[in-house]
Amino acid sequence: MRILITGAAGMIGRKLAERLAKDGSLGSREISALTLTDIVAPTAPQGIPTTVDTSDIAGPGEAARLVASKPEIIFHTAGIVSGEAESDFDKGYRVNLDGSRLLLEAIRSIPGYRPRFVFTSSIAAFGAPYPDAIDDEFITAPLTSYGTQKAMVELLLADYTRRGFIDGVGIRLPTICIRPGKPNKAASGFFSNILREPLAGQEAVLPVEGSVRAWHASPRAAVGFLIHAATMDTGPLGARRNLNMPGLSATVDEQIDALRQVAGEGAVRLIRTEIDPAIARMVDGWPRNFDASRALGLGFRADASFAEIIRNHIVDELEGRLPTS
Amino acid sequence: MRILITGAAGMIGRKLAERLAKDGSLGSREISALTLTDIVAPTAPQGIPTTVDTSDIAGPGEAARLVASKPEIIFHTAGIVSGEAESDFDKGYRVNLDGSRLLLEAIRSIPGYRPRFVFTSSIAAFGAPYPDAIDDEFITAPLTSYGTQKAMVELLLADYTRRGFIDGVGIRLPTICIRPGKPNKAASGFFSNILREPLAGQEAVLPVEGSVRAWHASPRAAVGFLIHAATMDTGPLGARRNLNMPGLSATVDEQIDALRQVAGEGAVRLIRTEIDPAIARMVDGWPRNFDASRALGLGFRADASFAEIIRNHIVDELEGRLPTS
Numbered sequence: 015m016r017i018l019i020t021g022a023a024g025m026i027g028r029k030l031a032e033r034l035a036k037d038g039s040l041g042s043r044e045i046s047a048l049t050l051t052d053i054v055a056p057t058a059p060q061g062i063p064t065t066v067d068t069s070d071i072a073g074p075g076e077a078a079r080l081v082a083s084k085p086e087i088i089f090h091t092a093g094i095v096s097g098e099a100e101s102d103f104d105k106g107y108r109v110n111l112d113g114s115r116l117l118l119e120a121i122r123s124i125p126g127y128r129p130r131f132v133f134t135s136s137i138a139a140f141g142a143p144y145p146d147a148i149d150d151e152f153i154t155a156p157l158t159s160y161g162t163q164k165a166m167v168e169l170l171l172a173d174y175t176r177r178g179f180i181d182g183v184g185i186r187l188p189t190i191c192i193r194p195g196k197p198n199k200a201a202s203g204f205f206s207n208i209l210r211e212p213l214a215g216q217e218a219v220l221p222v223e224g225s226v227r228a229w230h231a232s233p234r235a236a237v238g239f240l241i242h243a244a245t246m247d248t249g250p251l252g253a254r255r256n257l258n259m260p261g262l263s264a265t266v267d268e269q270i271d272a273l274r275q276v277a278g279e280g281a282v283r284l285i286r287t288e289i290d291p292a293i294a295r296m297v298d299g300w301p302r303n304f305d306a307s308r309a310l311g312l313g314f315r316a317d318a319s320f321a322e323i324i325r326n327h328i329v330d331e332l333e334g335r336l337p338t339s
Numbered sequence: 340m341r342i343l344i345t346g347a348a349g350m351i352g353r354k355l356a357e358r359l360a361k362d363g364s365l366g367s368r369e370i371s372a373l374t375l376t377d378i379v380a381p382t383a384p385q386g387i388p389t390t391v392d393t394s395d396i397a398g399p400g401e402a403a404r405l406v407a408s409k410p411e412i413i414f415h416t417a418g419i420v421s422g423e424a425e426s427d428f429d430k431g432y433r434v435n436l437d438g439s440r441l442l443l444e445a446i447r448s449i450p451g452y453r454p455r456f457v458f459t460s461s462i463a464a465f466g467a468p469y470p471d472a473i474d475d476e477f478i479t480a481p482l483t484s485y486g487t488q489k490a491m492v493e494l495l496l497a498d499y500t501r502r503g504f505i506d507g508v509g510i511r512l513p514t515i516c517i518r519p520g521k522p523n524k525a526a527s528g529f530f531s532n533i534l535r536e537p538l539a540g541q542e543a544v545l546p547v548e549g550s551v552r553a554w555h556a557s558p559r560a561a562v563g564f565l566i567h568a569a570t571m572d573t574g575p576l577g578a579r580r581n582l583n584m585p586g587l588s589a590t591v592d593e594q595i596d597a598l599r600q601v602a603g604e605g606a607v608r609l610i611r612t613e614i615d616p617a618i619a620r621m622v623d624g625w626p627r628n629f630d631a632s633r634a635l636g637l638g639f640r641a642d643a644s645f646a647e648i649i650r651n652h653i654v655d656e657l658e659g660r661l662p663t664s
Contacts, residue, residue, distance in 0.1 A: 103502065141578060151470075151478050155497065155579050162498040166491045172480065173487040177428065253466060254480050 015043040018085040020071060020117070021092030022050035025193060026134060026236055028057065030089060033237050035059035040087065041245035051080060052092065072113035077120035084127050087244050090117060091134045096160035097200055103159060110163035118170055122179040131171065131180040132243040135256060136187055137229060139165040142299045149305040150258055157299055168256040175255050183243040183251070185314075188231040188261035188304075191269075192327040201296045205230065208266070209273055209324060212284040215337035221290035224267035227302040231261040232323040234330060235316055242314055250312060260306035260316035262323070272320035276328070277336055340368040343410040345396060345442070346417030347375035350518060351459060351561055353382065355414060358562050360384030365412065366570035376405060377417065397438035402445035409452050412569050415442060416459045421485035422525055428484060435488035443495055447504040456496065456505040457568040460581060461512055462554060464490040467624045474630040475583055482624055493581040500580050508568040508576070510639075513556040513586035513629075516594075517652045526621045530555065533591070534598055534649060537606040540662035546615035549592035552627040556586045557648040559655060560641055567639055575637060585631035585641035587648070597645035601653075602661055 017034065021027045031050055038061070039045055050056040051067040058064040069076045071092055081088070092113065093099075099106030114133070121127060138161035139154040154165040164186075171182040193206040197218075204221055205228055211218035231239070239259050248255075264272075274282045306316070317323045328334060342359065346352045356375055363386070364370055375381040376392040383389040394401045396417055406413070417438065418424075424431030439458070446452060463486035464479045479490040489511075496507040518531040522543075529546055530553055536543035556564070564584050573580075589597075599607045631641070642648045653659060 145476075153476050153478050154494075156494070157501065157578055159498055159502070162494050166494050169479075169481070169487050169491050169494075173484055176482065177484070253482055256480075 015040060015045055015087065016047040016049070016083055016085040017045055017087045017089070018049045018051070018080060019089045019091065020051055020080070021090070022056035023052035023054050024091060025195070025233065026187075026190070026240070027052065027089070027091045029233050029237050030091070030240050031056070031064075032059045033241065035062040035064070038062060040241065047083070047085075049080070049083070049085065071117055072108050077113075077116040078123070080117070081120045081124065081127075081129075084124060085129060087130045087132070088117075088121075089132045089240055089244065090114065093134075094160070095200070096136075096138055096158055099160035099163060100158055106159050106163055110160065111166055114167040115170060118174050118180065122174065128178060128181055130244055131182040132240055133167060133171050133182065133184045134187055134240070135164045135168050135184045136161065137189070137258070137301050137304070139168065139186060140301050144301055147303045147305040148258065148301055150254065150308045172253060172255045176253060181248055182255050183246070183248060184256035185239050185243050186256065186258050187236055187239070188229040188259060190233055190236055191230040192232065192323060192331075194233065194327075194331045201293050202228075202300075204293070205266075205269070208285050209269060210327070212273060212281040213277055213324070213328065213332065213336065215284070217284050217286060220266065220285050220287045221293040222266060222297055223289070223294070224270065225265055226294075226297055227263060227265045228297070229261045229263055229301055229304055230317075230320075230323070231259060232317050232326055234326050235261075239314055246313060257309045257312070257314070258304050258306050260309050260314055261304065262317055262320060263303040264320055269320055272324055275321050276324045340365060340370055340412065341372040341374070341408055341410040342370055342412045342414070343374045343376070343405060344414045344416065345376055345405070346415070347381035348377035348379050349416060350520070350558065351515070351565070352377065352414070352416045354558050354562050355416070355565050356381070356389075357384045358566065360387040360389070363387060365566065372408070372410075374405070374408070374410065396442055397433050402438075402441040403448070405442070406445045406449065406452075406454075409449060410454060412455045412457070413442075413446075414457045414565055414569065415439065418459075419485070420525065421463055421483055424485035424488060425483055431484050431488055435485065436491055439492040440495060443499050443505065447499065453503060453506055455569055456507040457565055458492060458496050458507065458509045459512055459565070460489045460493050460509045461486065462514070462583070462626045462629070464493065464511055465626050469626055472628045472630040473583065473626055475579065475633045497578060497580045501578060506573055507580050508571070508573060509581035510564050510568050511581065511583050512561055512564070513554040513584055515558055515561055516555040517557065517648060517656075519558065519652075519656045526618050527553075527625075529618070530591075530594070533610050534594060535652070537598060537609040538602055538649070538653065538657065538661065540609070542609050542611060545591065545610050545612045546618040547591065547622055548614070548619070549595065550590055551619075551622055552588060552590045553622075554586045554588055554626055554629055555642075555645075555648070556584060557642050557651055559651050560586075564639055571638060582634045582637070582639070583629050583631050585634050585639055586629065587642055587645060588628040589645055594645055597649055600646050601649045
């Protein structure tokens with residue numbers, strides 16, 4: 015089985031490639047060739063035949079080149095992140111919308127080719143005001159250009175699937191927590207920072223009230239969603255190919271309680287609250303809670319608790335160890 | 340005030356131009372210049388300064404040319420109809436999606452220009468399964484390429500509005516009934532045929548059961564929606580710029596009862612039932628009933644009854660007369 019991952023230098027793409035390399039197979043089929051592509055060269059994982067490629071998927075001929083070997087599975091995770099899609103209008107539409115459409119068109123141009131196409135959409139496809147819990151029938155009325163581009167590609171994915179050009183599954187990822195790496199400037203970064211930094215013995219700033227609620231999934235759960243979307247029976251999806259992924263609805267206070275439970279009061283003391291009205295205002299427009307019963311019924315699985323998210327982060331990112339305090 | 344109508348040779352575009360010419364003004368402002376464009380030359384109405392233009396809005400430079408005079412109001416009704424968008428995949432995306440996007444981009448490229456942009460979307464933006472009544476929070480999960488293209492342009496309209504490039508209003512038109520002219524091959528044509536043909540003393544074929552329910556608006560009501568969308572205060576819309584238009588939910592039997600009431604049993608006898616399983620199956624996937632309370636609250640007004648639709652058709656299309664039987 016041949017697999018293509020776009021956006022493979024990104025956090026999710028990289029973790030997916032590592033998981034595929036570790037498993038050596040997807041579903042019941044051995045992986046014969048893994049192609050990783052991104053705008054910067056991705057890192058090849060060990061133990062699997064991997065081609066590392068750099069590409070601008072919106073560039074001329076690039077999409078056709080990427081699908082010429084007819085990979086049976088395409089994980090399309092490439093994209094400009096929300097902050098940049100908002101600050102650079104043209105670039106966001108070019109990469110997130112046109113790049114995705116060119117990829118779908120390249121697939122369509124190959125007669126008889128119909129890959130499983132897994133697209134990482136986002137809960138940014140939704141916009142306030144929200145119901146108490148957002149289900150799969152709630153309108154995609156995004157409040158960012160990034161969310162608009164994701165919702166448009168979802169529509170293409172459903173139509174290209176209906177027409178028989180792909181076998182598409184769009185998964186709307188929750189906020190990924192705990193994001194590994196350094197603190198970044200994303201407005202949502204603090205949800206990860208307030209756990210990751212104290213777990214590494216570092217201070218973290220909390221810019222919102224503890225009562226702020228969000229919808230979370232761990233990197234490990236997100237990779238599990240991608241694998242399941244690639245291997246599931248898509249028959250039960252019918253025409254509705256885009257799914258809210260399950261997650262954990264938690265307040266910041268609940269996140270901090272979980273940190274206390276796993277790492278103790280010393281870790282919690284490293285969090286300094288410093289309200290940032292601009293961030294608080296943005297976060298106010300984000301979805302807080304979902305009814306993911308459809309995805310759960312289709313076999314997608316979320317993290318069991320925030321304590322589990324923290325424990326898995328310690329295993330996956332900190333070699334199983336907390337710093338001695 | 341300068342006004343541009345795309346798709347001005349189409350039924351709705353033509354009726355809108357006639358209404359604007361008759362009124363001479365829009366809202367409280369006199370119309371100084373009306374530009375009508377379509378892929379074939381539209382007909383200029385009497386009594387108003389009109390420029391007749393032919394254009395392929397998806398052609399190079401065409402969109403820029405159309406907006407160069409900075410019309411304050413743009414009615415964007417141009418598009419490939421649903422049957423053709425389904426049979427010609429490339430053409431549908433090219434005109435309905437790319438043409439609309441090029442128009443929006445041409446507007447964006449003019450600094451400080453921010454026209455009211457009224458887009459005729461469609462209830463085809465929705466797809467089964469439906470709730471009992473579709474409200475403005477129901478997901479746009481279309482089951483045709485046409486509906487997909489409409490839903491994608493709705494997303495663009497909302498994002499371009501949010502970014503300040505246009506002041507957009509998308510209106511999802513019900514099935515237009517009674518469509519004037521000859522019977523056409525659209526699967527939905529019979530909803531009009533079974534009224535229009537008997538009113539003209541001609542036979543009509545009914546291809547579905549009398550219990551089939553649909554969501555209707557008259558051409559006169561549709562033109563009223565467009566005028567209201569062009570003149571309303573858009574402040575109360577917030578970020579949700581696309582609206583289900585009010586209409587009449589009626590069964591075929593109810594349509595026929597109204598025909599009997601207005602034109603007598605003789606007209607009804609001209610309808611011959613001949614079930615077409617292919618049409619019956621297609622119609623089965625169409626929306627039947629809406630909750631248009633949002634649009635009603637914003638001042639959009641539907642036809643009062645099917646009898647009124649029929650009486651207005653007699654006034655507008657038959658010079659107020661029924662054929663003597």
